[in-house]
Amino acid sequence: MSHTKRHASRHHPGSDWVVQDVRSYAYWRAGVDDCAACGVDVALDDDHYGMELFRERATEGKLGVERERLVFCSRGCVDAWLH
Numbered sequence: 001m002s003h004t005k006r007h008a009s010r011h012h013p014g015s016d017w018v019v020q021d022v023r024s025y026a027y028w029r030a031g032v033d034d035c036a037a038c039g040v041d042v043a044l045d046d047d048h049y050g051m052e053l054f055r056e057r058a059t060e061g062k063l064g065v066e067r068e069r070l071v072f073c074s075r076g077c078v079d080a081w082l083h
């Protein structure tokens, strides 16, 4: 797996991932990311939905938390992705 996380295909995270927060954003930061559900370009400085996920992960004996952020173009895509 040499792909970086940002450009890997958006596999559905496993059941150990917990959705922490989903909300609409009018602005998050400059840039564009792919909708995790339908793949269209999402302008991060315009209206979109952001999802924060995390999972606990043991690393060298210490419990760490791994975080992921997905973006969606619409509420419908959030719902489609969740189901």
Ligand SMILES: [Zn+2]
Pocket (backbone or CB within 6 Å): 035, 036, 037, 038, 039, 040, 072, 073, 074, 077
């Ligand atoms: Zn979408």
